[in-house]
Amino acid sequence: MRSFIYRLTVILPAFFAPYAESEGSHVRPPDFIKNCSQLRVSQDCAKTMSSVFDAHGRLWSAWVNGQYLYVNYSDDKGLTFSQAVKVNVVAEKIAAGREHRPKIKVSDAGLVFLSWTKKLAKRFTGDIRFSRSVDGGKSFTVPVTVNDNREIISHRFDVLGVNKKGDIYISWLDKRDKQKAARENQEYNGAAVYFSASFNGGKSFIENKKIADNSCECCRMAMDFDQQDLPVISWRHIYGDNIRDHSMVNFKNKMEADKPYRLSYDNWKIKGCPHHGPSISIDKHNVYHAVWFNNAEKRHGIFYANSHDKGKTFSSTLKIGNYANKASHADILAVNKQVYIVWQEYLHPRYKMFMQKSADKGNNWDEPVLIAETSGTPDYPFLLTDGQAVFASWHIPGQTYRLILLR
Amino acid sequence: MKNLTSVLFILLLPVSYNAVAQQSFIKTFYPGSYTKLLENNKGSEFTLLFWSVDCPPCLEKLKLISKTRMYAKQKFVFVSTDGDEMLADVAAVVKQMNLEQQAHWVFKSGLNQEIINSVDSNWYGEVPRNYYFNKNHQRTRLQELKLKQ
Structure with a gap:
């Protein structure tokens, strides 16, 4: 009961309180920190978590315990979750770090899709895996490997996207070209960006296609869909002599990526x-919104910019958060004309999640608002929408999941 | 049954102790360890290298130091940012690189941000991160490691 009351408090709108809850306040139940070593399968004890709302407002969640990927769902905005279902029946090592966690998406038709990286025997190697559920998450298909290069090398840092038609896109960082270059005694910096897609609900995937050479090799990628329902992908790229800035790519059609741009x-x-x-995040007016982090001597911190012409030009950048407080790991979501950004900061001894909002497609921004804080070591913050409202999702290993309604 | 468990425990104790002992050349790095490290190296010139098992360029750097025996001409202190929950992995890399005779530390898990702040407020955890200290402990950030002639 105490846990239920606590959970109710965490979804109180940020509008009514400067921040929805804080650890150490009167709402904190005594079992706040779970003893993860004694729990066999627990979402709260997972290192990282990915969540998404489906078209009916059900919140789906994917997370790893041991060598298994699990999925469960919540019909009450994260207050309670269904019993977890194991995705991979045969154990495998699954990358579950903050930059390379499993991904979950649900099509409008209700099919549940998962992608993840299976770690292979050698250090820094992996395969991109995929599984789906066609029975509402009761069971999952035997995982398949999406990368068609099967060398024991790096195919990692997958990103998964599903458009309104149910087309599935997976992109990842791939070292097959670096491997080839090494065999030919050639230099090759970083990795390459590849993608594959499925146009039959995940029954099969098209051959792997390269998008770009020389990407940075250990940062998460990002994907959204434009108003033509084609993917737009972003990643950290290597320019010249190890300048690590960000690239984006549009698609010419559903099978072909265009030339990447900076x-x-x-x-x-x-x-x-x-x-x-x-x-x-791409809004319904086809405005591209992007956030990223850099730590160059002159330009450092979280930056925001938008593009009204499909990435041909970008607005001047807006600095987000307090660099001195380690503002980092931002997420962005555009819903209609509203744009939300969440990020984390660290003020000893607590991590804090902040939110900043624009009501006019990113032209003007409200002041940052403190949303939540913890003395635990949190997973990155993420933004989700159920189609009606926008939520900040914050998983803190060993603590109860927090889904916070944003106004 | 209880007796059998006790016997097994006693028999396996040296094995687990040995596993820990094999990694005990790696000290745990707490928020106060940076100051302590400087005190312990008072008056001496050295390079402090932060690295991670999850960072391919870091391993290239360790490989270079090992291959060129850079440590024979200059003192290195290695600190893994992975967290002590990854101690076995960190130790495996150090051994693979034949660098176990050097000074090694690993971040205390869960205290990453606090430790990072204690070292450099402009550091966001990106690795490898290298600092050169002269005899007066004036610190210089190094983009590249240079072999001392």
Whole structure:
């Protein structure tokens, strides 16, 4: 009961309280920190979590415990969840880090799709896996490998998208070209961006196609769909001598990616792993909205920009969050004319989630609002919509899941 | 049954102790460890290298240090940002690189942000991150490691 009351408080609209809840307040139940070592299968104890609303407002969630991927759902906005269903019956090592977690999407027809990276025997290697449910999440198909190159190399950092027609796109970072270059004693910096797609609900996938060479190799990717229902994909790219900025690509048609273009010009030079991927969202007026993080000497922090011409030009950048407080890992969601951004900051000893909102397609922005905080070590914050309202989703391993209604 | 469990426990104890001992050359890095590390190296010149098992360019860097025996001419202190829950993985990489004779630390899990702030407020966790300290402990960030001639 106490847990139920607590959970009710977390979905209180941010409109009515400066932040919906804070650990240490009177609503915190004594079992707030779960003993994860004693729980066999628990969503709350997973390192990371991915969530999505389906067309009927059901909240679906995918997470990893041990060597299994699980899916469950909530019909009461995250207060309670159904019993978890195991996706892969045969155990496999599944990447579940913050930049490379399993992804879940649900088509308008109610099919549930999952993609993830299966870790292979050697360090930094993996295969892109896919499974689907056609019976409302009661069971899942035997996972298939989507990458058609089967060398024990890196095919990792998958991103999954499903459009209104139910077409499925998976894109990922792939080192087959780097491997080929090594065999030919050639230099190859970073990885390549590949994609595949399914136009029959996930029964089969088209052959893998390359989008770009020389992507950065350990940052999450982002995908959304434009008003023609074609994918738009963004990733961190390597320009010149290890300048790691962001790229985007539109699709010419459902089978073919166009030429990638540059999204950010912060010139972060780093021969290493930023572990900070971008986020994009396309509104119904076909305006592209993007957030990313860079840490160049002159230009650092979270940046926002939008494009009204399919990425040909972008607005001047807006700085988001407080760099001094480690503002990072932003997510963006555009719903009608409203654009939301959430991100995390760290003010010793607590992580805080902030939100900033625009009511006019990103032209003007409200002041940042503190949404939630914790002394735990949280997963990244994400934005979700059930078609009516917008929510911030925050998973903190060992604590109760937080879904916070935003106004 | 109870007796059998006790016997097994006693028999397996040295095995698990040995597994921990094999990784014990890696110290745990807490928020106060940076200051301690500087105190312990007072008056000496060294390079501090933060790395992660999840970072291919970091492993290339470790490989380079190992291959060129860079450590023979200059002192290195290695700190893994992976968290001590990954200690076995970190130790495996260090051994694979033949660098176990050097000074190694691993971040205390769950304290990453606090530790990062204690080292450099402009650092966001990106790796590898290298700092050179001269004898007076003036710190310089290094984009590339240079082999001392």
